[in-house]
Amino acid sequence: MTFDWNIVWSSLPRLLDGAWMTIWLSVVTMLLAIPGGLALALLRLSGIKPLAMAATAFVEFFRATPLILQIYWVYYVLPAYFDIQLSQIATAIVGLACNISAFNSETFRSGIVSIRQGQWNAGLALGMSRFSVFCRIVAPQALMRVLPALASTWVSLFKDTSLVSIIAVSELSYVALQIRAETYRILEVLTAMAALYWLMGYPQAKLVDWIHHRFKVAE
Amino acid sequence: MTAAPILVFENVVKRYGALTALAGVSLTLHRGEVVCLIGPSGSGKSTLLRCANALDPLDQGRISFDGHEVRSSETSVRLVRQRMGMVFQNFELFPHLTVLRNVTIGPTTVLKLGQAEADARARKLLAKVGLADKETSHPSALSGGQQQRVAIARALAMEPALMLFDEPTSALDPETIGEVLSVMKTLADEGMTMLVVTHEMDFARRVANRVAVFDKGRVIEEGTPQEIFTAPKVPRTRDFLSHLGWHGESK
Numbered sequence: 001m002t003f004d005w006n007i008v009w010s011s012l013p014r015l016l017d018g019a020w021m022t023i024w025l026s027v028v029t030m031l032l033a034i035p036g037g038l039a040l041a042l043l044r045l046s047g048i049k050p051l052a053m054a055a056t057a058f059v060e061f062f063r064a065t066p067l068i069l070q071i072y073w074v075y076y077v078l079p080a081y082f083d084i085q086l087s088q089i090a091t092a093i094v095g096l097a098c099n100i101s102a103f104n105s106e107t108f109r110s111g112i113v114s115i116r117q118g119q120w121n122a123g124l125a126l127g128m129s130r131f132s133v134f135c136r137i138v139a140p141q142a143l144m145r146v147l148p149a150l151a152s153t154w155v156s157l158f159k160d161t162s163l164v165s166i167i168a169v170s171e172l173s174y175v176a177l178q179i180r181a182e183t184y185r186i187l188e189v190l191t192a193m194a195a196l197y198w199l200m201g202y203p204q205a206k207l208v209d210w211i212h213h214r215f216k217v218a219e
Numbered sequence: 220m221t222a223a224p225i226l227v228f229e230n231v232v233k234r235y236g237a238l239t240a241l242a243g244v245s246l247t248l249h250r251g252e253v254v255c256l257i258g259p260s261g262s263g264k265s266t267l268l269r270c271a272n273a274l275d276p277l278d279q280g281r282i283s284f285d286g287h288e289v290r291s292s293e294t295s296v297r298l299v300r301q302r303m304g305m306v307f308q309n310f311e312l313f314p315h316l317t318v319l320r321n322v323t324i325g326p327t328t329v330l331k332l333g334q335a336e337a338d339a340r341a342r343k344l345l346a347k348v349g350l351a352d353k354e355t356s357h358p359s360a361l362s363g364g365q366q367q368r369v370a371i372a373r374a375l376a377m378e379p380a381l382m383l384f385d386e387p388t389s390a391l392d393p394e395t396i397g398e399v400l401s402v403m404k405t406l407a408d409e410g411m412t413m414l415v416v417t418h419e420m421d422f423a424r425r426v427a428n429r430v431a432v433f434d435k436g437r438v439i440e441e442g443t444p445q446e447i448f449t450a451p452k453v454p455r456t457r458d459f460l461s462h463l464g465w466h467g468e469s470k
Contacts, residue, residue, distance in 0.1 A: 121274050122311035126325035126377060127301030129293070136324065140315050 007185045008192040018175030019196050025092060025161045025171055030154060032097040037104025044109055055105070062102035068163050071095040075167045092164035100157055107149045111142035147215045151208040158201060172196060222249040225381055225412055226271060231280035233266055233436075240266040242436035243280070248381070253413045255423035255444075258433030259459060264416040265308075267433075268383045271414070272296075272303045285380065301329055304374030308386040310366040312358040312373070318345065319354035322373045330377065337376070344372040348402050364395025368402055375406075382406065384415040420465050424448050432456045 008015075043055035062070065074095045078084040086094060115138045123133035165174035176193035180186055226248040233241040241263045248254050256264040269275040271282060273289055273296045282289040284299050312321050322341035326332040332340070345351050348368040350361075358366050367387055374382060384403065388396045400422050407413055407426050417423055423430050423444060430447040432440040432455075440453040448465065451457045 118307060118309055118311040119313065121269075122305075122307060122313070123324075124274060125272055125300055125303075125305040126373070127297045127329040128325070129297065132328055136328065137313050137315075141313075144315065 003188060004185055005188060007179070007183050007188050011179045011183075011189070011192075014175050014179065015172065015192060015196060018170060018172035019200065021169070021171040021175075022158070022161050022173075023200070025089075025096065025164065025169070026154070026158045028093055029096040029100055029157060029161075032093070033100035033104050033157075034150075036097060036101030038108050040101060040105035041108035041112060044105070045112060058098075059102045059105050062099050063106070067095070067099050067160055068166065070099055071164055071167060074098075088164075088167050088169045091167055092161075092169045096157065096161065096164065100153060103153050104150065107146045107153065108142070110149075111146035112138060114145055115141050144215050148208070148212040151211045155201065155204050155208055158204060159197070162197075222251050224248065225250045225285055226414065227281075227283045228267065228271075229281045229283075231267065231270060231282060232278045233263075233270055233275060234278050239436050241270070244436070244438055246431055246438060246441070248412060248414055250380075250412055251410050252428045253407045253411075253415065253426055254429045254431060255427040256414070256416045256431050256433055257418070257420065257423055257447075257459075258439075262433040263436040264433045265385050268305070268385050268414065268416060271383060272300045272305060297329075301377055302380045304377060304379035304382040306367070306370050306374055306382065306384045306387045308389050310358070310363070310370045310390070312366050312369055314358050316357075317354065318350065318356050318358065318361070318369050321358065321369055322376050325373065325377045341372065341376055344375050345369070347375075347405075348372045349398070362395055363391045364398045367391065367395075367399045371399075371402055371406075381412045381414070384413060384417070386416050386418065388417070388419055418463075420448070420460070420463060432459065434459070 040055045040059055043051045044059070046052055071092065074086070075088075075091045078086065078091075119137055119141070120130075120133055123137045124130070128136070161171055162173035165171060165177065168174060170178075172193060176189050180189040183189065224247050228244055228246045231241050231244045232239070244263070244267060246254070246267075256267065258264055266275060270277055271284075271289070284303065287295075287299075289299050290296065312318075313324065316324065319338065319341055322344060323332075323334070323337040326337040326340060327334060342351065342354065345354055348371055350365060350368055350372070353361060353365065353369070358369065361369065371387075387403070388399050391399065396419070400419060403413070403415070403422070404426055415423075415427070425444075427444050429441065430444050431438045432447060432451075432453070434455050440447065440451060440456045446452075447456065448460070451460060
C-alpha cells in the first residue's frame, strides 16, 4: 500500500475552505441558538399556558428526533408543502439553530430554576422590577452555572455540522468526501479530515474542561 | 403612643392551600417603634413580614403603609418596597456581586442614583456596620454575621422608612449573633422603625417597645416587653417562654 500525501497538500486550500465553513456554521448557529434557547426557556417559564405548551412541543420535537432527519425535513418538506425554498446554507443554519436552540433552552431553564426564590425576593424587596431582578441577579448567576453545559453543546455542535454535508453544504466533511470521490485516495483524505477536526476540536474540548473547572458552582 | 401609625395590619388572612398561615392578624406599628414578633416556628410571624411588602399576596384583610394600602399591582408595590427594607434569615446577598455592589444595586437601579453617589452612600453604611474593609470581597468570603451586616447595609442604602427583619440571626453561628444584634440595637437607638421576627428573647426584652406573641396564625398576646416577659397573661405565652428556658425572673 502506498500513500500519496501530495493529494492532501494539493487539496489543502479546499480543505481549509471547508474547515472555515465548519467554523462559520458553528458560530452562526450558536449566535442564533443562544437567544433562541433563552426565548424558549422564558416562554416555558412564563406561566402563559399556550406559549409554554408551544415552546415545550418545539423543544421536545427537536430533542427527540435525529438532527439528520431535521435537516432533511427542512430541505425537502418545507419547499414541497409550504413553498419555502431556502438555500442549502440557510437550510443548514435553520436546522442546526432549531436543534441547538432546543438543547440550549433546557440548559437555560435548568439554570434559571436553580436560582432560589430567596434571590428573587431579595431583589424584589429592594423595589426592583421582576425584569430588572432577572437581568441583574438571576440571569448572571444562572449563566455561570450553565456555562459548562453550554460549552459542551458547542463542542457537539461543532462536530454535528458535518451532518449538513448531506445537503451539499461545502463544510469540511463535504469537501473531504468530494476530494475522496475525485481522487480515490480514501485513506489520505479521511486522515487529513480527521486531523483537521481534531486540531480544531481538541483545543475546544480543553477549553470546556477549563470552563467546567473554573465555573464549578460555589456559594 | 403619640407617634403616627406607619404600618397597619387589619385582620390579615393568608392561606397556603389547606394551611392557614395567618388567621386574621391585626397589628399596628408606629413611627420610631421597634416591635418584636415572637412565638413558635410555623406560627405565621415570617409570613406576616412577607405580606407586609407583598412578597406574598393576602387572601383577606388589609395592610396599609404610611396611609396607603399595600396592593399587589407591580408598580404600587415597588414604591412600597423601596421604602421598606427587608433582612432575610439566609441573608440572600447576591453572590456574583462584590459587597459594595450588593449595597449599591438598589440605589442605582431603583433610585437611579449615580454610581459615585451610590458608592459614597454604600461606603458610609459599610463603615456603620463595621465592614468598611470588605467592600471588594464577594459574599462567599465573609462569615455569616458579616454577610448579614452587609444585608442590613444593603437594605439601609434605600433609606427606608421602616425595616423588616425576618429571623436575622437564626442562621448564624452563636459567636456571630452578637455583632448583628448590636448593629440592630444601634439602628433602634437611632430611631429606626423596626418589625423584627426573632427567637432572641434577650434582644426583644432589651430593645423592643412592644412584643407580639404569635401562635397558630394569630397574635395571642401583645404588650410591652415588661408585660410579656415578666407577667404574661396568656398560658400559651408562658408555655412558649418556659420552653425557651425563660422564666421571667432572669434579668
